Amino acid sequence: MKKIFFTLFIIIQLFASSCNVDEIIGDLDDPEITAKEKLQEVINEAKVDFATDAKLTSIYGYNVDTNGEVNLTSIENAFVYVVQSNLLQANEFYVPVFNSSPIRSPINFNSILTFVRDTTAKDILDFAFGKLSTMNIDPSLTYDDSPAALNKLLPRSDVIGFRTIFPASKIDMILLPSKSIDTLSVVNSADWIVNFYADNSSLVLWINTERDTVINLSDL
Numbered sequence: 001m002k003k004i005f006f007t008l009f010i011i012i013q014l015f016a017s018s019c020n021v022d023e024i025i026g027d028l029d030d031p032e033i034t035a036k037e038k039l040q041e042v043i044n045e046a047k048v049d050f051a052t053d054a055k056l057t058s059i060y061g062y063n064v065d066t067n068g069e070v071n072l073t074s075i076e077n078a079f080v081y082v083v084q085s086n087l088l089q090a091n092e093f094y095v096p097v098f099n100s101s102p103i104r105s106p107i108n109f110n111s112i113l114t115f116v117r118d119t120t121a122k123d124i125l126d127f128a129f130g131k132l133s134t135m136n137i138d139p140s141l142t143y144d145d146s147p148a149a150l151n152k153l154l155p156r157s158d159v160i161g162f163r164t165i166f167p168a169s170k171i172d173m174i175l176l177p178s179k180s181i182d183t184l185s186v187v188n189s190a191d192w193i194v195n196f197y198a199d200n201s202s203l204v205l206w207i208n209t210e211r212d213t214v215i216n217l218s219d220l
Contacts, residue, residue: 031072031098035059035079035146035175038096042081045102050092051085055136058082058129060112061146061173066154068147068173072098079146080107084136091133115172117197121204121217125193128176137177137190143209146173149192153205153214159196166198178209193217 039056046054063077064070070077081094081102093105109129116122137143144152150171153159163169172195179188189209196203204217 031074032067032069033072033079033096034069035061035173038079038102039081041096042094042102043083046081046083046092046094049104050083051088051090053085053087054083054092055085055139056081057084057091057132057136057177059173059175060107061171062107062112062115064146064150064171064173066150066171068145068150072096078105078107080105080112082132084132084134086134086136089133112172112174115170115197115202116195116204117200117202118204118218120220121195121202124217124220125174132177135177135179137175138188141188141190143175143190144192144207146192149173149194149207152207153194156205156214158203158216159205162196162201162203166196166201169196169198171196 039059043054043056058081060080060082061068061070061078062080064079065077070079078095081096082091083094084091093108094102095105095107096102109126109132112129113122113126116125150173174193174195175190176193177188178191191209192207194205194207196205206215206217207213208215
């Protein structure tokens with residue numbers, strides 16, 4: 001028994017000496033997440049809790065910081081994951097929880113639309129949300145995480161101008177499935193729509209992945 005204990009002690013010591021304990025604790029306890037970090041956890045939970053065929057259909061980032069992250073220990077911001085079931089023809093909403101499994105969220109499409117101050121953008125998003133019970137984002141797709149998406153927008157002159165006029169403005173992000181048709185086939189993608197908003201004003205920008213362009217929704 002002593003020999004076994006001594007061997008285990010050596011293994012533990014070797015492991016500890018090769019790792020920075022503070023780094024390990026930090027990785028386990030870091031509450032700052034990007035949009036894609038907890039995605040698989042949400043899908044796994046939804047397949048048990050909601051529907052066996054649950055797939056991601058949208059990600060809503062509420063009050064995201066300029067690094068494209070939210071803090072799981074704060075009620076002031078969140079990533080809400082919208083999953084879809086073809087079997088049920090329905091959506092469900094989930095949020096990650098710090099050091100626990102994801103749970104269902106009270107935030108829904110109506111809640112999201114209340115933060116969009118631009119009427120044209122709100123109407124477009126309302127129409128898009130109405131289609132999400134039958135659409136999902138192809139799990140094989142690669143698309144930008146929230147930090148990369150924000151990095152494309154923050155240096156733009158219209159964004160800088162809006163945030164200068166409204167220094168207390170907030171940032172919401174919405175990832176949506178996108179389909180387009182070329183001469184040969186239907187092209188699936190996933191596009192970020194970012195809402196910079198103050199009390200009575202919004203700047204809503206669509207990052208069109210296929211065209212690699214940024215479009216102001218109010219111009220459509």
